Amino acid sequence: MxxxxxxxxxxxxxxxxxxxxxxxxxxxxxxxxxxxxxxxxxxxxxxxxxxxxxxxxxxVPPATRMLSGPFVVEVVPRRHIEDLILPLEAEQAVRELVEEQHRADLLRSYNLEPRNRVLLIGPPGNGKTSLAEGIADALGVPLLVVRYEAVIGSYLGETSQRLGQVFEYARTRHCVLFFDEFDAVGKERGDLHETGEIKRVVSSLLLQIDALPSYVVVVVASNHPELLDRAVWRRFQIRLELPMPIQQQIEEWFKRFEKRTGHKLGLTPRYLAERLMGLSFAEIEEFGTDIVRRITLSGPDADTKKIAQQVLSQWMKRATVKTDNTGKRD
Structure with missing residues (x-):
């Protein structure tokens, strides 16, 4: 009913x-x-x-037109919030958001709506996209990822029109609508170097976000929050920073990695964390995948500790290559 x-x-x-x-x-x-x-x-x-x-x-109804577009890609969530290593404040805020969405009927009986607008900021590779996917998984809804290469047009008004179709499509379903690199369309309108067209796009975008019903959770991510229009910030009820991992978080990642893969690396999580400080979560995950790949290819008699040491040595050299002439890492 x-x-x-x-x-x-x-x-x-x-x-x-x-x-x-x-x-x-x-x-x-x-x-x-x-x-x-x-x-x-x-x-x-x-x-x-x-x-x-x-x-x-x-x-033709916009929902049908969007499916054949597409301006969005529908993703079946596979990441779980429990799998992510988040700052305490971020984890608490996300769990509150999920609870509000699940108990929306209770809130509405008191003339309240659940929060549905989330801004994620932080350097690349530290879980912004994964968190959006985790929220969709916790809510049991699809993740709709906006495709900028399809949305951004070269003709006057084309981008705003396509963004309008994205939002019209999203409003017809319970979903998480995800904008990665949001600064591409949410730039500061006071920037003298930007054209009038991008300013119209930002104005249209903000109006569309304001008009979203609460059953559509919009999550936007930015590696460059300083580029965002000032009006963007107040549109989002939840604003979270996902910084580079600290040592304790990297240690926790390796403890979970060993439990998940069943491979004891022979090197302590603390030892690995001390040597991989400065890497993002995405890079640490790539490091772990390198180890699993070498173990798999080495067969049942693989020397896990030796493989882990070899991969670590390769990654330490890789970090050296990233160092510029001033001795600072990129």
């Missing part, structure tokens, strides 16, 4: 002749039905929004 609050909103919107509210409510109904796997009925609801007074379809 459809949610009573949505049916009531639908009747109120129709009685007032409020077409904008009527459309939003139908989209929310479609998203609710899609979450119950009633996809055919959900598609029918959206299709009716594009039928004229004579019963003829005015245009």
């Amino acid at each position: 459809a949610r009573a609050d949505l049916i009531l909103n639908l009747v109120k919107a129709a009685a007032r002749g409020d077409l904008a509210q009527f459309k939003k409510t139908v989209e929310a109904l479609a998203a609710d039905e899609r979450a119950k796997n009633h996809t055919i009925f959900a598609d029918q609801l959206i299709a009716q929004l594009h039928v004229d007074g004579n019963g003829l379809s005015r245009t």
